[in-house]
Amino acid sequence: MDLTLKIWRQASATAKGKFVNYKVQDISAEASFLEMLDLLNESLVQKGEEPVAFDHDCREGICGACSLYINGRPHGPDRGITTCQMHMRNFKHGETIVIEPWRAKPFPVIKDLMVDRSAFDEIMQAGGYVSVRTGGVPDANAIPISKRNADLAMDAAACIGCGACVAACKNASAMLFVSAKVSQFALLPQGKLEANERVRKMVARMDELGFGNCTNTYACEAECPKEISAANIARMNREFLVAKITAPKE
Amino acid sequence: MGKTIHYASITKKIVMSLAGLFLTSFLVVHLTINLFVLFDPSREMFNQAAHFMATNPFIQTFQWVLFIGFILHMIFGVVLQIQNWMARPVRYEKKGSSELSYFSKFMIHTGVVVFIFLIIHFANFFVKAKLGEVESITYASGTYEDLGNLIILLFKDGAYVAFYVVAILLLGFHLDHGFQSAFQSLGLNHSRYTPFIKLIGTLFSVLITLGFVAIPLVIYFS
Numbered sequence: 001m002d003l004t005l006k007i008w009r010q011a012s013a014t015a016k017g018k019f020v021n022y023k024v025q026d027i028s029a030e031a032s033f034l035e036m037l038d039l040l041n042e043s044l045v046q047k048g049e050e051p052v053a054f055d056h057d058c059r060e061g062i063c064g065a066c067s068l069y070i071n072g073r074p075h076g077p078d079r080g081i082t083t084c085q086m087h088m089r090n091f092k093h094g095e096t097i098v099i100e101p102w103r104a105k106p107f108p109v110i111k112d113l114m115v116d117r118s119a120f121d122e123i124m125q126a127g128g129y130v131s132v133r134t135g136g137v138p139d140a141n142a143i144p145i146s147k148r149n150a151d152l153a154m155d156a157a158a159c160i161g162c163g164a165c166v167a168a169c170k171n172a173s174a175m176l177f178v179s180a181k182v183s184q185f186a187l188l189p190q191g192k193l194e195a196n197e198r199v200r201k202m203v204a205r206m207d208e209l210g211f212g213n214c215t216n217t218y219a220c221e222a223e224c225p226k227e228i229s230a231a232n233i234a235r236m237n238r239e240f241l242v243a244k245i246t247a248p249k250e
Numbered sequence: 251m252g253k254t255i256h257y258a259s260i261t262k263k264i265v266m267s268l269a270g271l272f273l274t275s276f277l278v279v280h281l282t283i284n285l286f287v288l289f290d291p292s293r294e295m296f297n298q299a300a301h302f303m304a305t306n307p308f309i310q311t312f313q314w315v316l317f318i319g320f321i322l323h324m325i326f327g328v329v330l331q332i333q334n335w336m337a338r339p340v341r342y343e344k345k346g347s348s349e350l351s352y353f354s355k356f357m358i359h360t361g362v363v364v365f366i367f368l369i370i371h372f373a374n375f376f377v378k379a380k381l382g383e384v385e386s387i388t389y390a391s392g393t394y395e396d397l398g399n400l401i402i403l404l405f406k407d408g409a410y411v412a413f414y415v416v417a418i419l420l421l422g423f424h425l426d427h428g429f430q431s432a433f434q435s436l437g438l439n440h441s442r443y444t445p446f447i448k449l450i451g452t453l454f455s456v457l458i459t460l461g462f463v464a465i466p467l468v469i470y471f472s
């Protein structure tokens with residue numbers, strides 16, 4: 001199929017960006033979206049032009065590196081899938097595809113379609129961990145965990161931190177990401193100990209970084225490639241409320 | 251922000267949701283009393299109820315809670331919205347529409363219209379009643395201010411009726427998202443009950459809207 005790509009080009013973090021149209025021809029429906037961009041970049045390099053910068057790593061939907069806001073949707077038209085796993089059969093011959101970087105104040109553009117997502121790392125540093133004393137390997141199953149909580153924690157831990165929730169949210173809110181991380185620990189006995197402190201610190205950091213607030217539109221849940229449930233956001237609100245009411249002031 | 255008062259995003263949302271639910275419960279009381287106007291042409295029941303609301307100490311105390319809740323809801327609503335706009339300084343070329351709760355997009359817009367409506371509403375009823383500008387009417391049960399008559403006179407004005415109906419419709423949209431949103435904000439999400447809460451919220455919004463809209467329309471066309 002032949003396509004027109006309308007791509008955001010921006011030479012550097014400080015440069016002024018603009019949209020540039022590119023034509024690509026004979027794209028196979030079996031190609032992945034990133035393979036299609038690889039073909040475009042090859043042709044650009046052959047012409048001596050600067051290739052389009054975009055993030056990617058594993059290309060198998062597990063690392064969370066790939067991004068791209070494609071035709072108004074993070075990770076493009078398919079549900080529950082990352083851009084690297086999304087295929088060109090989702091598009092029609094002759095279509096124009098608009099490709100933009102994630103847009104959020106805490107995710108500044110580095111170049112073209114690449115954004116700096118280290119704000120997520122900063123939120124994790126604020127409390128997204130469990131403090132353990134290293135030592136001998138504990139016995140497996142030494143701590144009983146209910147199947148239900150183990151499953152819920154596992155679902156929350158499926159978050160790959162790609163930032164699609166922020167990109168999809170009309171408020172650029174990071175609540176789905178933060179709530180998944182808060183939940184994956186809060187649901188397990190090892191994480192419970194520091195739960196109060198964790199939720200307060202992570203939410204405070206999230207606010208400081210300039211992410212928007214949650215209006216409960218649930219666009220994040222709809223666009224999450226790992227289909228993380230917005231029920232995690234309610235859990236985090238609950239955790240936060242309990243922490244505020246019960247925990248002593250520092 | 252220095253040493254100014256600072257509330258976490260979730261704190262603001264929790265306060266908003268409590269205030270919103272409190273305002274919502276008030277709407278039920280308000281609508282019930284308003285409907286008396288339709289069902290009792292002598293307006294005795296309505297005027298009696300209005301008198302009760304204006305004099306009962308319990309109601310009078312809660313009126314202040316309601317008022318403070320309303321102010322907080324508004325201030326936090328506006329603050330959150332401004333922060334939300336600032337969180338995305340560069341907009342998308344192609345706007346997304348992945349929201350699962352449609353009216354969530356328009357909370358500030360519907361909220362502001364409801365606010366303007368309430369100012370006019372207050373000037374029309376509350377202030378007049380407080381300033382004692384309302385004529386009295388005597389029934390067997392006693393003498394009351396004839397607020398019912400005030401309603402009927404206002405609802406004979408086509409432009410006012412149109413404005414009233416539009417404002418109530420927008421309030422209905424606000425509620426459709428707001429009702430279930432308040433539960434989510436409070437952390438009350440459950441795989442079994444949440445779909446039910448969403449359904450109740452929508453039914454509730456439709457009923458409240460129909461109830462409030464019916465009164466001016468019936469009075470105008472009769």
Ligand code: HEM
Pocket residue numbers: 213214215216263264266267268270271273274277323324327328330331357358360361362364365424425427428429431432433435436
């Ligand atoms: C009778 C009047 C009102 C009722 C019953 C009401 C009810 C509600 C409820 C239940 C919510 C959901 C709260 C949550 O998500 O936790 C809400 C949200 C909201 N309300 Fe109101 N509201 C009213 C008036 C107003 C006014 C006057 C404004 C004015 C500016 C306003 C602005 C908002 C905004 C912006 C939100 C969304 C906040 C967010 O989630 O980002 N509301 N409202």
Ligand code: FES
Pocket residue numbers: 055056057058059060061062063064065066082083084085
């Ligand atoms: S490149 Fe790793 S998830 Fe897409």
